[in-house]
Amino acid sequence: MNKIIKILIASDFLIWTGWGLLAPIFAVFITERIIGGTLAVVGIAEFIFLASKSIFQLIFGDYLDIESSDKRNLRWILSGSLIFSLSALLYLNCRYPWQLYGIEFLMGVSSAMAYPSWYGLFIKHLDPRKKSFSISFHSAVTEGGTAIAAAIGGFVADYLGFPFLINIVVLTSLIGSILLIFLWQPIREIEQKERAESKVDVLPVLPIQAPETKPGILTIRKYGDPILRDHAKSIKEIDDNIRKLAQQMLITMYKNGGCGLAAPQVGKLVKLIVVDIGEGLIILANPKILKKSWRRVSAEEGCLSLPGITLKLRRPQKIEIEGFQINDGKRIKIKATGLLARALMHEIEHLDGILIIDKLTFWQKWAIRKKLKFLKEDTQKLLREKQRQKALREKAKIKTEKSVTAETQKSAAAETQKKSEIQSLRKDEIQKSESKALMKIEKPIEPPTKSI
Numbered sequence: 001m002n003k004i005i006k007i008l009i010a011s012d013f014l015i016w017t018g019w020g021l022l023a024p025i026f027a028v029f030i031t032e033r034i035i036g037g038t039l040a041v042v043g044i045a046e047f048i049f050l051a052s053k054s055i056f057q058l059i060f061g062d063y064l065d066i067e068s069s070d071k072r073n074l075r076w077i078l079s080g081s082l083i084f085s086l087s088a089l090l091y092l093n094c095r096y097p098w099q100l101y102g103i104e105f106l107m108g109v110s111s112a113m114a115y116p117s118w119y120g121l122f123i124k125h126l127d128p129r130k131k132s133f134s135i136s137f138h139s140a141v142t143e144g145g146t147a148i149a150a151a152i153g154g155f156v157a158d159y160l161g162f163p164f165l166i167n168i169v170v171l172t173s174l175i176g177s178i179l180l181i182f183l184w185q186p187i188r189e190i191e192q193k194e195r196a197e198s199k200v201d202v203l204p205v206l207p208i209q210a211p212e213t214k215p216g217i218l219t220i221r222k223y224g225d226p227i228l229r230d231h232a233k234s235i236k237e238i239d240d241n242i243r244k245l246a247q248q249m250l251i252t253m254y255k256n257g258g259c260g261l262a263a264p265q266v267g268k269l270v271k272l273i274v275v276d277i278g279e280g281l282i283i284l285a286n287p288k289i290l291k292k293s294w295r296r297v298s299a300e301e302g303c304l305s306l307p308g309i310t311l312k313l314r315r316p317q318k319i320e321i322e323g324f325q326i327n328d329g330k331r332i333k334i335k336a337t338g339l340l341a342r343a344l345m346h347e348i349e350h351l352d353g354i355l356i357i358d359k360l361t362f363w364q365k366w367a368i369r370k371k372l373k374f375l376k377e378d379t380q381k382l383l384r385e386k387q388r389q390k391a392l393r394e395k396a397k398i399k400t401e402k403s404v405t406a407e408t409q410k411s412a413a414a415e416t417q418k419k420s421e422i423q424s425l426r427k428d429e430i431q432k433s434e435s436k437a438l439m440k441i442e443k444p445i446e447p448p449t450k451s452i
């Protein structure tokens with residue numbers, strides 16, 4: 001187990017043990033010390049604590065996922081645990097049920113602050129080879145502590161009284177919270193290491209051979225266009241058409257200031273991506289993710305199909321992918337870290353109809369809901385206009401075809417008439433010549449002059 005996991009478990013052990021002293025006899029504390037403290041008040045107090053904890057931990061957990069950094073998680077656990085521990089001091093002066101309910105609510109909210117951030121850190125730093133053991137160890141230690149505390153708590157309350165017991169609870173729990181400060185150093189070291197590792201580690205990729213035909217800029221499909229949600233098809237043969245498409249995508253990407261583009265974004269449903277984060281160009285057909293690191297990092301991300309929207313997203317820090325080079329059709333593997341890994345994953349997801357907005361937390365979605373709505377409306381308006389123009393063009397085409405047909409028919413009729421005229425003329429002529437011939441024939445044949 002690493003240092004972070006050890007400190008997290010030790011801190012949890014102390015906090016749970018502290019509370020274990022009071023928890024089993026809490027009902028007695030309420031009925032003895034609170035004015036009007038019935039068993040119903042005990043039930044309501046427990047309800048307020050658990051209900052507020054349940055609701056707020058969902059909200060806080062979702063919020064923490066927006067920008068999950070270890071330092072931020074630590075700040076949240078520390079604040080939550082300290083408020084939680086100190087709240088117990090309020091029990092000393094608690095006399096009425098409404099005061100008790102207030103304390104329970106405060107404790108519910110503060111433990112909701114600590115719970116998701118504690119688990120966020122714990123899961124992230126778990127040794128993948130010792131996952132089950134670490135989880136069991138945490139559970140065994142905290143439950144063991146609570147068990148011992150349960151046995152001692154009753155004695156302390158009996159012989160030394162509730163105020164003394166509450167002071168012990170606060171002290172133990174405070175020590176557990178303060179212990180978390182020791183997480184700062186290892187977390188900082190890991191963050192520094194991650195930053196140093198975030199440089200690109202990529203195998204060389206052959207430069208693209210320009211096809212002879214001159215490529216042009218393509219239109220980038222925006223959010224709201226249904227093609228972005230379709231699945232791209234695998235490329236069966238890398239031919240000049242694919243190379244030309246890659247060239248066009250590159251130019252389109254550069255002209256739009258992007259660092260990656262997938263074929264569906266230009267309306268072509270084929271598995272082709274181009275990526276250039278300034279560390280060399282990558283063009284791949286049929287790319288596939290082979291491995292993802294369990295360590296995740298968050299960073300800002302944008303998408304050419306979602307203009308004006310940048311979001312903090314958590315993604316694996318390292319990946320290994322494979323794909324085919326479009327020059328020679330060779331299969332290559334690429335190991336990427338940091339921004340390159342992020343860009344490659346982003347583009348590969350486009351091929352499956354996945355957009356960055358599918359990975360948002362509730363709060364992130366809430367924050368950009370209006371932008372998305374307007375973007376979708378704009379795109380749909382544009383698509384409708386395109387369809388209208390297409391329909392108009394087709395209508396015009398049909399009209400032209402019709403007029404052409406009418407004219408053809410007209411000219412055909414004229415031709416037929418001409419032909420018939422010619423024919424009748426010819427007939428006349430034939431008749432004339434025939435009659436002439438007849439006349440000729442009918443002319444008495446003179447006997448040929450004999451010549452000897």
Ligand code: ZN
Pocket residue numbers: 302303304305346350
């Ligand atoms: Zn994108």
